[in-house]
Amino acid sequence: MSAGESPWPPVGVVHSAYDQTEDTPIQSSLNLSDLGSVELVAAARPGLLGLDGFSHAWLLTWLDRPDDPGEASTWVAVPFLLRPTGEQKGVFAMRGPRRPTPLGLSLVSLLSVSATGFSFVGVDLLDGTPVLDVKPYVERFDRPAGAVRSGWFDELDPPDGIRPRDLGPTSR
Amino acid sequence: MSAGESPWPPVGVVHSAYDQTEDTPIQSSLNLSDLGSVELVAAARPGLLGLDGFSHAWLLTWLDRPDDPGEASTWVAVPFLLRPTGEQKGVFAMRGPRRPTPLGLSLVSLLSVSATGFSFVGVDLLDGTPVLDVKPYVERFDRPAGAVRSGWFDELDPPDGIRPRDLGPTSR
Numbered sequence: 001m002s003a004g005e006s007p008w009p010p011v012g013v014v015h016s017a018y019d020q021t022e023d024t025p026i027q028s029s030l031n032l033s034d035l036g037s038v039e040l041v042a043a044a045r046p047g048l049l050g051l052d053g054f055s056h057a058w059l060l061t062w063l064d065r066p067d068d069p070g071e072a073s074t075w076v077a078v079p080f081l082l083r084p085t086g087e088q089k090g091v092f093a094m095r096g097p098r099r100p101t102p103l104g105l106s107l108v109s110l111l112s113v114s115a116t117g118f119s120f121v122g123v124d125l126l127d128g129t130p131v132l133d134v135k136p137y138v139e140r141f142d143r144p145a146g147a148v149r150s151g152w153f154d155e156l157d158p159p160d161g162i163r164p165r166d167l168g169p170t171s172r
Numbered sequence: 173m174s175a176g177e178s179p180w181p182p183v184g185v186v187h188s189a190y191d192q193t194e195d196t197p198i199q200s201s202l203n204l205s206d207l208g209s210v211e212l213v214a215a216a217r218p219g220l221l222g223l224d225g226f227s228h229a230w231l232l233t234w235l236d237r238p239d240d241p242g243e244a245s246t247w248v249a250v251p252f253l254l255r256p257t258g259e260q261k262g263v264f265a266m267r268g269p270r271r272p273t274p275l276g277l278s279l280v281s282l283l284s285v286s287a288t289g290f291s292f293v294g295v296d297l298l299d300g301t302p303v304l305d306v307k308p309y310v311e312r313f314d315r316p317a318g319a320v321r322s323g324w325f326d327e328l329d330p331p332d333g334i335r336p337r338d339l340g341p342t343s344r
Contacts, residue, residue, distance in 0.1 A: 007179035008273045029313045044272060046247040050265030053323030056316045057264070060232070060275050075219040092229070092306040093222030095313065100183050100216060101304040103232050105277070107314055132273040134264040138322045141201045141267065142279055143315060144228045150310045151225030 006062035010130035011047070012040035014061065016123045021065065021097060022165040026080050028106040028122030030160050036108070036123040038131055039116055047134075052113040056137035057120070061104035062130040063097045074098050081156055083167040093151060104129070107137065178234040182302035183219070184212035186233065188295045193237065193269065194337040198252050200278040200294030202332050208280070208295040210303055211288055219306075224285040228309035229292070233276035234302040235269045246270050253328055255339040265323060276301070279309065 016036040018024040025031035038059065040048070051057065078086055079094040091099055108120035188208040190196040197203035210231065212220070223229065250258055251266040263271055280292035 011272050027313045029315075029317070032317065044247060044264075047262040047264040047272070049248055049260070049262030050323060051262060053321060053326075054265065055319065055321040058277060060273070060277070075216060076221055088221070090219040090221030090223060092216075092219040093226065093308050095307055095310060099305060100219070101180055101232070103275070103305050105230060105232070105307055107316065109316065109318075133271055133275050135267055135277055136265050136323055136325075137316060137320065138199075138267060138325045139320045140322070140325065141199045143201075144279065144281065144309065145201070145204065146281075147227065148309065148311045149225060149227040150312070151222060151308055153308075153310045153312065154225075 004064060006064060006130045006132065008132055010041070010062065010132060011044040012038050012117060012131040014038055014059070014125045014127065014129040014131060016125055016127045018123070018126050021126065023163055024126055025124050025161050025163055027095065028108050028124040030158060030162060031123055032109065032121050032160065034123040035119060035121055036125065037117060037119040038134065045116060048113055048118070051118065051136060054110060054136040056107060056109055058135045058137060059104070059106040059108055059125070059131060060133040060135065061106065061125060062132055063099070063102035063104045064130055065126055074100050080164045080167050081158055089152065176236060178236060178302045178304065180304060182213070182234065182304055183216040184210050184289060184303040186210055186231070186297045186299065186301040186303060188297055188299045190295070190298050193298065195335055196298055197296050197333050197335055199267065200280050200296040202330060202334060203295055204281065204293050204332065206295040207291060207293055208297065209289060209291040210306065217288060220285055220290070223290065223308060226282060226308040228279060228281055230307045230309060231276070231278040231280055231297070231303060232305040232307065233278065233297060234304055235271070235274035235276045236302055237298055246272050252336045252339050253330055261324065
């Protein structure tokens with residue numbers, strides 16, 4: 001129930017402009033004006049073959065700096081976006097970074113693929129975040145067929161670039 | 173570069189009808205007629221609060237049984253769907269289960285949430301696969317804005333329910 005060092009060897013690292021969770025936009029899809037990059041470890045670079053044909057990718061990351069390492073339980077919490085009301089949700093019904101297994105899932109828009117990694121727009125990660133896997137976004141696999149209900153998110157309309165700090169102090 | 177037991181405690185386990193990778197449909201989105209479930213460990217069950225408002229969820233899993241544990245390198249390989257031609261792709265441009273960090277990402281359609289877990293349609297996982305995290309599908313976060321290119325997948329039209337076994341033997 002704590003983060004810190006990844007239990008798996010990372011395949012790379014995120015470079016971004018952020019070093020504090022409270023200042024980091026809460027979702028990559030809400031922060032499309034911001035540039036980041038992934039630098040792969042040398043051994044992993046052959047794995048980029050073919051990635052330049054894709055417009056988007058998933059970053060699976062190890063969220064190594066939880067905003068509150070002293071938090072005793074992460075099963076139920078107040079999501080960033082619900083700080084104004086203090087309403088709690090189960091961790092499996094929210095997307096925040098304080099999770100039992102602190103895996104991040106970020107959808108990014110690919111800008112360019114180089115010999116050592118790639119650059120993207122859509123940044124919701126701290127600088128230095130370990131990258132565990134990169135998967136190409138495949139429309140047929142990753143877009144639900146039929147109607148979608150997004151739970152409590154459907155009642156909100158967060159502005160682009162919103163950060164936890166904009167949503168007031170943690171309430172618990 | 174090998175799978176086996178997860179180095180992180182799972183939050184639950186997948187129940188499905190499959191016990192061989194070669195017989196398991198290759199993507200949950202291509203297998204929407206099939207029923208599976210996730211059973212959470214007792215401690216994790218409060219994390220379900222609010223999940224019933226969502227139509228879809230992401231399962232982040234530990235792919236603990238690679239189809240070929242003797243494979244020396246996973247950085248470049250022939251994807252299941254390209255077995256007929258033998259063409260190789262980098263692991264970051266494919267979605268197969270043989271990955272440097274064997275994390276699975278499955279989009280499932282939620283059927284019902286119970287006190288102990290949930291049932292879903294869209295099965296691409298072996299029975300007993302450890303679940304590391306569950307995240308709700310949020311349309312605004314998980315659907316790309318603008319045009320999408322899905323690389324080499326755009327040239328294929330795999331039928332629903334296709335399995336590795338249907339695509340011929342491994343070519344390498």
